[in-house]
Amino acid sequence: MFTLTDSAWSGVRYGVGLSLLLCASFLHAHAAQPAAAVWFPDAPTFRHYAWTDPPCPGCSDLDPQPTWTRMAQLAGLSDVHFKRAPDDSEGDAYSLAPNVIVLSPSAQKLPSCQLAFVIGHEIVHIAQRHFDEDAIALSVYSGKPPYWTHDGDDAMQLANGDFGLALKLSPLWKQQEREADWLGSLLAAQVCGCSLEKGALAYFHPGDGDGGGIAAAHPPDTERIRQLIPFTESARRLMALAPR
Structure with a gap:
């Protein structure tokens, strides 16, 4: 049996805390996106690339x-x-x-x-x-x-x-x-x-x-x-x- 001060429990607390943080970040990111129309296709799941600020001379x-x-x-x-x-x-x-x-x-x-x-x-x-x-x-x-x-x-x-x-x-x-x-x-x-x-x-x-x-x-x-x-x-x- 272990108490709240045991190292094992500390590891559990860290893991739970990290999971909750990741879940909160995921929900926040998705909550920021508006709901698409029901007939509009889902966003693709293939990889994301990084893109620099696009050049647009004179724009x-x-x-x-x-x-x-x-x-x-x-x-x-x-x-x-x-x-x-x-x-x-x-x-x-x-x-x-x-x-x-x-x-x-x-x-x-x-x-x-x-x-x-x-x-x-x-x-x-x-x-x-x-x-x-x-x-x-x-x-x-x-x-x-x-x-x-x-x-x-x-x-x-x-x-x-x-x-x-x-x-x-x-x-x-x-x-x-x-x-x-x-x-x-x-x-x-x-x-x-x-x-x-x-x-x-x-x-x-x-x-x-x-x-x-x-x-x-x-x-x-x-x-x-x-x-x-x-x-x-x-x-x-x-x-x-x-x-x-």
């Missing part, structure tokens, strides 16, 4: 509209930063690892539902951690040993100048774009009351471009429209949940 901070924040919350995110690009040279919008969305001057002039789709699309890239997914895929296709780096920027550098590697990742990038399209459309529907017809389908222009990007990461607009059509009714149902 300035942009205060998010309440609807942008609400879309992020429905995707399970509480900390998304928005920036204003100095021009349209990088397209309407893009996301930077790990949690930055950049909007061009032209994007900010889009009709409200088209802008809501664009914002929703980029939120999905962040919520589904497509940057970490890219870093893992690039490392695997480059033959790197597991955990060769914890730095996501190092992993992304593997694609620089390697067109063959980019071609290998092209199917993954296209799949990510499809995911961001339909989930982003549904976020815009529930938060902003936007139908697919006024959002994504109005934003895309059949016959414009070939998808573009490295190894045609973005499918042609015609293909993206075709893949979105099956979600039209789902969007209509979510529109009924939008604030009036």
Whole structure:
């Protein structure tokens, strides 16, 4: 039998105390994240990379509209930063690892539902951690040993100048774009009351471009429209949940 002063009990007290501390830290971290919409996919469980502050030359901070924040919350995110690009040279919008969305001057002039789709699309890239997914895929296709780096920027550098590697990742990038399209459309529907017809389908222009990007990461607009059509009714149902 031992007393509260015995070394054995001290070890038990230390172990219990440490367990409670870890549990409290876990609960606090998860409590800080908003509950995602029931239809939104769970966050991926693959490894997290470290990312440096992303460069955005000429960008300035942009205060998010309440609807942008609400879309992020429905995707399970509480900390998304928005920036204003100095021009349209990088397209309407893009996301930077790990949690930055950049909007061009032209994007900010889009009709409200088209802008809501664009914002929703980029939120999905962040919520589904497509940057970490890219870093893992690039490392695997480059033959790197597991955990060769914890730095996501190092992993992304593997694609620089390697067109063959980019071609290998092209199917993954296209799949990510499809995911961001339909989930982003549904976020815009529930938060902003936007139908697919006024959002994504109005934003895309059949016959414009070939998808573009490295190894045609973005499918042609015609293909993206075709893949979105099956979600039209789902969007209509979510529109009924939008604030009036």
